[in-house]
Amino acid sequence: MLDKYDYLVIGGGPGGTPVASALASAGKQVLLVEKGAGLGGTCLFEGCIPSKIFRESARRLRELQESGDFGLCMPTRDVHLDWSAIQERKQVILHLRSTGAIQRIRQNSSLDITLGSAMFLDNSHARITPNAEKPVDIEFKQAIIATGSKPFRPPIKGVEESCVVDSAQILEINHVPERLAIIGAGPIGVELGQVFHTFGSDVTLYEAGAHILAHADQELAERLQQQMTEEQIRIITDCHIKRICRTGSGVFVEYQTAAGQTAHHFADTVLLVTGRRPNTEGLGLENTAVKQTPHGIQVDEKLQTTEANIFALGDVVGQPMFAHWATAQGLALAKNLLGQPVPFPDADHNSAVIFSEPELAMAGLTEEQAQSRDIEYEVARYDYKRDARAQISNRAKGLLKILYESDSHRIIGIHVLVEGAGDLMGEAALAVTQGMTLEELACTIHPHPTLTESFSLAARSALQKR
Amino acid sequence: MLDKYDYLVIGGGPGGTPVASALASAGKQVLLVEKGAGLGGTCLFEGCIPSKIFRESARRLRELQESGDFGLCMPTRDVHLDWSAIQERKQVILHLRSTGAIQRIRQNSSLDITLGSAMFLDNSHARITPNAEKPVDIEFKQAIIATGSKPFRPPIKGVEESCVVDSAQILEINHVPERLAIIGAGPIGVELGQVFHTFGSDVTLYEAGAHILAHADQELAERLQQQMTEEQIRIITDCHIKRICRTGSGVFVEYQTAAGQTAHHFADTVLLVTGRRPNTEGLGLENTAVKQTPHGIQVDEKLQTTEANIFALGDVVGQPMFAHWATAQGLALAKNLLGQPVPFPDADHNSAVIFSEPELAMAGLTEEQAQSRDIEYEVARYDYKRDARAQISNRAKGLLKILYESDSHRIIGIHVLVEGAGDLMGEAALAVTQGMTLEELACTIHPHPTLTESFSLAARSALQKR
Numbered sequence: 001m002l003d004k005y006d007y008l009v010i011g012g013g014p015g016g017t018p019v020a021s022a023l024a025s026a027g028k029q030v031l032l033v034e035k036g037a038g039l040g041g042t043c044l045f046e047g048c049i050p051s052k053i054f055r056e057s058a059r060r061l062r063e064l065q066e067s068g069d070f071g072l073c074m075p076t077r078d079v080h081l082d083w084s085a086i087q088e089r090k091q092v093i094l095h096l097r098s099t100g101a102i103q104r105i106r107q108n109s110s111l112d113i114t115l116g117s118a119m120f121l122d123n124s125h126a127r128i129t130p131n132a133e134k135p136v137d138i139e140f141k142q143a144i145i146a147t148g149s150k151p152f153r154p155p156i157k158g159v160e161e162s163c164v165v166d167s168a169q170i171l172e173i174n175h176v177p178e179r180l181a182i183i184g185a186g187p188i189g190v191e192l193g194q195v196f197h198t199f200g201s202d203v204t205l206y207e208a209g210a211h212i213l214a215h216a217d218q219e220l221a222e223r224l225q226q227q228m229t230e231e232q233i234r235i236i237t238d239c240h241i242k243r244i245c246r247t248g249s250g251v252f253v254e255y256q257t258a259a260g261q262t263a264h265h266f267a268d269t270v271l272l273v274t275g276r277r278p279n280t281e282g283l284g285l286e287n288t289a290v291k292q293t294p295h296g297i298q299v300d301e302k303l304q305t306t307e308a309n310i311f312a313l314g315d316v317v318g319q320p321m322f323a324h325w326a327t328a329q330g331l332a333l334a335k336n337l338l339g340q341p342v343p344f345p346d347a348d349h350n351s352a353v354i355f356s357e358p359e360l361a362m363a364g365l366t367e368e369q370a371q372s373r374d375i376e377y378e379v380a381r382y383d384y385k386r387d388a389r390a391q392i393s394n395r396a397k398g399l400l401k402i403l404y405e406s407d408s409h410r411i412i413g414i415h416v417l418v419e420g421a422g423d424l425m426g427e428a429a430l431a432v433t434q435g436m437t438l439e440e441l442a443c444t445i446h447p448h449p450t451l452t453e454s455f456s457l458a459a460r461s462a463l464q465k466r
Numbered sequence: 467m468l469d470k471y472d473y474l475v476i477g478g479g480p481g482g483t484p485v486a487s488a489l490a491s492a493g494k495q496v497l498l499v500e501k502g503a504g505l506g507g508t509c510l511f512e513g514c515i516p517s518k519i520f521r522e523s524a525r526r527l528r529e530l531q532e533s534g535d536f537g538l539c540m541p542t543r544d545v546h547l548d549w550s551a552i553q554e555r556k557q558v559i560l561h562l563r564s565t566g567a568i569q570r571i572r573q574n575s576s577l578d579i580t581l582g583s584a585m586f587l588d589n590s591h592a593r594i595t596p597n598a599e600k601p602v603d604i605e606f607k608q609a610i611i612a613t614g615s616k617p618f619r620p621p622i623k624g625v626e627e628s629c630v631v632d633s634a635q636i637l638e639i640n641h642v643p644e645r646l647a648i649i650g651a652g653p654i655g656v657e658l659g660q661v662f663h664t665f666g667s668d669v670t671l672y673e674a675g676a677h678i679l680a681h682a683d684q685e686l687a688e689r690l691q692q693q694m695t696e697e698q699i700r701i702i703t704d705c706h707i708k709r710i711c712r713t714g715s716g717v718f719v720e721y722q723t724a725a726g727q728t729a730h731h732f733a734d735t736v737l738l739v740t741g742r743r744p745n746t747e748g749l750g751l752e753n754t755a756v757k758q759t760p761h762g763i764q765v766d767e768k769l770q771t772t773e774a775n776i777f778a779l780g781d782v783v784g785q786p787m788f789a790h791w792a793t794a795q796g797l798a799l800a801k802n803l804l805g806q807p808v809p810f811p812d813a814d815h816n817s818a819v820i821f822s823e824p825e826l827a828m829a830g831l832t833e834e835q836a837q838s839r840d841i842e843y844e845v846a847r848y849d850y851k852r853d854a855r856a857q858i859s860n861r862a863k864g865l866l867k868i869l870y871e872s873d874s875h876r877i878i879g880i881h882v883l884v885e886g887a888g889d890l891m892g893e894a895a896l897a898v899t900q901g902m903t904l905e906e907l908a909c910t911i912h913p914h915p916t917l918t919e920s921f922s923l924a925a926r927s928a929l930q931k932r
Contacts, residue, residue, distance in 0.1 A: 014914070022930075025930065043914065048854075048914060048915050049854060049858070049915060052854075052855070052858050052915055053858055056536060056858050056859055057536040057537050057538065060529055060532075060533060060536045060538060061536075061538055063526055063529060063530075064529075064530055064533060064538060064540070066526075067526060067530060067545075068551075069555070070522060070523040070526045070527075070552070070555070071523050071547060071548045071549065071550075071551035071552035071555065072523065072526060072527055072530060072545055072546075072547065072548075073545065073546050073547075073548050074530070074540065074542075074544055074545040074546075075540075075541070075544055076540075078540055078541055078544070079533075079538055079539065079540040080538075080539050080540075081537060081538060081539075082537045082538075082539050083537065084537075085534075085537035086536070086537035089535070089536070089537065093857055093858065096857065097854065097857070100852060322913070322914070323914040323915075324911055324912060324913050324914040324919070325911065327914070328909070328911050331909075331926070332909075342909070343909075345909075345911060349910075349911060350911050351911050351912065351913045352913055353913045353916060361913065363911075386566060388514075388515060388518075388563065389518070391559055391562065391563070392515070392518050392519055392522050392559065393522055420886070420889055422913060422916040422918070423886055423889045423890060423916050423917050423918050424889060424892060424918075425912065425913050425916060425918055426890060426892075426893035426910070426912050426916075426918030426919075426921050426922075427892035427893035427896055427918075429910045429911055429912060429913075430893055430896055430897065430902070430906075430907070430910050431896065433906075433909075433910045433911070434900065434902070434906065434910075436896070436900070440896075440899075440900065441896070443794070443797075443798075443808070443811075443899075444815075444892070444895045444896050444899050444900075445790055445791065445794050445811060445815060445816050445817050445829075445895055445899070446790060446817065446891065446892050446895060447788070447790050447817045447818050447819045447827065447888060447891050447895075448480070448509065448514060448788070448789040448790040448793070449514050449515060449518055449789075450819060450888040450889050450891060450892075451889050452888070452889050452890075452891055452892030452893075453790070453892075455892050456892075460797070464488075464491065
């Protein structure tokens with residue numbers, strides 16, 4: 001470690017790592033400080049990746065149970081789950097990715113990486129405490145805070161019980177719970193609810209809102225909710241959790257229904273997924289002019305905090321909290337700091353995937369957002385019921401919606417519910433970001449038979465109706 | 467049937483059906499004549515769809531065999547294939563799609579559909595012979611030939627043997643051959659070779675060229691070939707088939723090696739997939755001024771034949787022979803005939819998927835094409851070995867190549883070898899068709915963790931190296 005750095009980057013997740021790497025590649029002296037066991041952040045160690053590893057096993061188990069439909073005969077009753085093997089596979093992939101990230105980034109000779117904590121002493125000095133070593137004070141010209149977020153524990157009576165776990169803890173669980181109660185039907189709740197349901201858990205989802213996935217396209221979310229209900233996942237909406245209480249026959253989750261009545265279900269494990277809060281504790285922000293709001297560190301549109309030489313990005317500045325969003329912010333910030341004034345990412349061009357079964361993916365605006373801005377828009381629709389590829393894979397249940405401006409035909413949002421929707425989001429994001437028209441999408445030659453054809457089929461069909 | 471039509475469309479496949487439908491939707495009187503059992507053409511009845519149905523069962527069998535890697539324990543030896551169930555599933559989907567297509571198109575009141583044959587009497591009259599009915603002569607103002615193609619049987623000694631089947635016949639086979647010889651390692655040969663290999667056939671692929679998939683990116687084709695070889699598919703390149711001969715212990719395929727030596731292997735079934743020829747027999751072209759070349763009906767860039775009021779499109783006019791290409795031609799032709807001068811599809815913007823395992827997909831130009839035109843280009847590369855999504859699904863073997871012009875950074879071709887590559891082609895085709903730059907692709911927010919991220923990762927990495 002040096003005494004002085006051009007840049008101090010705090011947080012080695014999907015936001016901090018690329019910004020540190022880009023600055024160091026340009027020859028700047030950079031210190032990257034990461035509190036966890038390696039580079040990767042929540043995404044790698046407690047979020048996207050481990051949950052997708054579980055989901056992949058669940059997806060394969062589902063497919064295996066459907067083998068008979070495809071002419072593959074097998075005694076499905078003889079299939080059993082080796083939970084420790086799944087956990088072990090997870091560890092292997094996490095280790096591989098984390099060491100891979102470190103190896104790649106270490107090729108930058110002007111980048112130092114310290115596993116430990118960082119605390120601002122003032123706006124140009126910080127105390128770095130490497131794990132199990134003595135603190136060192138350093139000087140920096142500019143700093144970037146990318147410390148991410150952590151699960152929020154709402155003040156529900158009983159949340160301190162050991163059977164109540166958060167989104168990070170459930171990924172370390174050493175067994176499949178027989179009865180799993182999930183509080184919060186956002187992306188994580190829905191995704192893990194389906195995963196554990198497939199693994200054999202009896203799953204109950206509790207949601208304060210009127211339907212699951214409040215931020216997704218409402219029609220698609222409701223359609224998914226109906227499919228989950230048909231698959232025997234219990235979904236209780238418009239409810240208010242009153243208390244969690246351990247009893248002789250399991251944990252008791254008491255809630256108030258929409259009608260004001262008190263009801264309860266038993267569970268063995270309770271998963272709390274009611275949002276996330278920015279990680280700002282211990283950063284010494286009080287020693288700087290950096291301000292916070294309840295949503296996170298306050299930044300302007302150029303990610304500058306209220307302390308001119310300190311920047312912040314990713315989950316720690318609030319919604320949207322996505323790994324790819326933090327990366328996009330980090331890359332743009334690095335370029336701007338290096339004197340290349342590229343535009344910062346536009347939330348209207350963001351994309352996201354909910355790894356439900358089927359996947360629910362989106363790019364651009366939702367109908368609710370378009371309406372709130374008084375945008376005159378129409379919707380091109382496509383039902384995967386008639387889709388060749390979806391029929392072939394027995395996944396013909398989904399829906400595609402392309403939102404476009406009524407006058408210009410410019411595409412402003414794409415929402416897809418179908419297994420494989422995530423991989424269609426590159427095209428969706430490109431169409432939205434580049435402001436393409438329905439006509440341009442319609443005449444692009446999409447290969448047959450793929451799910452991606454649906455984009456041009458929906459566009460053509462909407463244009464024909466006009 | 468009427469006496470007179472505005473348009474006679476011959477062929478109800480992916481080319482003829484949309485053109486007939488679009489013309490009828492605009493109020494024109496249209497007669498669509500289809501020789502087969504229903505609408506859909508080779509693609510639905512003898513090509514893309516049935517082969518993908520087989521492939522889906524093969525894909526699931528492969529995944530099932532890998533279950534242990536994902537913590538799913540099962541006695542895989544107890545799995546057996548119910549071939550008749552696979553064939554039955556195929557019939558159900560084909561019927562569903564064919565009747566669906568007819569139902570949709572019948573909503574056009576100015577469209578008549580006749581299952582039967584059509585023969586030109588002159589440039590404004592044709593004899594229509596509905597199946598099992600008497601011929602009727604009709605008059606037309608303009609005609610569109612979209613009769614597709616059929617498998618080509620090369621003049622090899624022994625091809626008339628009953629154990630020698632073409633790409634249509636293999637799809638009707640009532641068992642999985644123990645030993646399958648495939649002559650021709652183009653898309654169909656590679657795809658079905660892998661499918662039957664997965665189903666348990668001992669497969670040998672014979673190819674006259676130096677490697678499989680002559681029209682694909684050479685590097686990716688060679689990589690796929692190596693993977694196939696590692697999976698124990700026998701691939702014999704640079705060979706010349708001398709004869710096929712039935713013997714007591716099976717069929718004898720004799721070939722000459724690159725070194726000029728004679729060698730042979732035994733098989734039970736021989737699949738001939740050495741190209742396709744246009745369907746022009748019986749059309750009465752000799753009664754018109756329509757000219758043909760060995761590759762198909764001669765048309766200009768507006769799909770007009772040498773008879774001014776007769777047009778042709780799809781396989782019958784030669785390469786490229788793809789369902790989606792024929793559809794794109796049909797839609798453009800219909801608009802032009804209706805007085806909307808839209809551009810005809812550009813082969814440089816075409817896309818295609820080879821449904822190998824993993825899929826090999828492409829949009830735009832190959833390196834060979836770029837070189838032959840003296841385009842100064844560079845290649846952005848991405849190895850799926852380091853890809854999150856690919857690692858999660860144990861499919862981390864592929865490669866992505868983005869070809870872009872050295873000076874403008876405009877993307878001219880995208881080639882992908884990875885399972886799921888087909889669904890990435892919407893974005894690839896959009897990027898190529900719209901002439902996007904590497905910078906535009908790099909800053910588009912692709913969601914994490916998906917395969918589609920690879921596009922921006924490849925673009926960013928190439929830009930960083932520059």
